[in-house]
Amino acid sequence: MTWFEAIGWFGAVLAVTGSAMKTIIPLRCIGIGANICSLIFSSFTGNYPSIVVNLILLPLNSVRLYQMLGLIKRVKQASKSDLSMEWLKPFMTRRKTTSGEVLFAKGDSANCMYFTISGRYRLKEIDIELLQGQVVGEMGFMSPRNTRSQTLECIEAGEVLSISYDEVRQLYFQNPEFGFYFLRLASERLFSNMEKMEEEITRLRAELPGVGSVQKAASA
Structure with a gap:
C-alpha cells in the first residue's frame, strides 16, 4: 500500500466517523480532515469528480466551522455580562x-x-x-x-x-x-x-398599615 492510498483510507475512516458525530463542531473538524485526505488521494489517482467535490466542501466546512466558533464566543461573552443578547x-x-x-x-x-x-x-x-x-x-x-x-x-x-x-x-x-x-x-x-x-410584594405590605389607618380615620 502506498502512502497516498493510506491517506485515502484514513480519509474514508474520517468520513464514516463524521457521520456518527452528534455535534456540529467535531463534525466540521472531521469533515475538513476527510476533505484534505480525499483531495490528496484523488490528486494522485486522477479522480477529478472527487477533486471538484472536495474543493467545494473544504472551504464550505471551514466557513461553517468559523461561524459556529464565532457564535459560541459571542454567546460566552453575553453569558458573562448582563442580560443583553x-x-x-x-x-x-x-x-x-x-x-x-x-x-x-x-x-x-x-x-x-x-x-x-x-x-x-x-x-x-x-x-x-x-x-x-x-x-x-x-x-x-x-x-x-x-x-x-x-x-x-x-x-x-x-x-x-x-x-x-x-x-x-x-x-x-x-x-x-x-x-x-x-x-x-x-x-x-x-x-x-x-x-x-x-x-413589589414587600412594598405593598409596607403600605398596608397606612391604608388601614386611613380607613379607620374615615370611619371615625
Missing part, C-alpha cells in the same frame, strides 16, 4: 411597530421572541416599560405549554427584531453549548423577575 441580532428579522399595537397577549400561543431597537413598549399586567436593547418573549420558549404570561403592547412606534422559536431550536441542535448558555440567560431573567416581584 446582542449576539443573537444577526439571526433575527427586523420589523416596524405602531403605537397601540399588541405584539402578543397573555394566554396567546408563543412562537417567537423580540429584541427592542427603538420605540417604547410595556408589559401590561405588571406595568413595566421596556428599555431599548432588551429581549422580551423568551420565557414562552421555556413554558411547558408555550403560552404567553404577559401582554406586550407598543406605546410609541419603533422597531424590533424577532426570531422564531424554531430558529432558536435549530441553533440549539447545531450546538448544545448554545442551548446551555441560552438557558442560563433565560434563568437569569427569571430570577430577576422574581426579585422584582418580591420587592
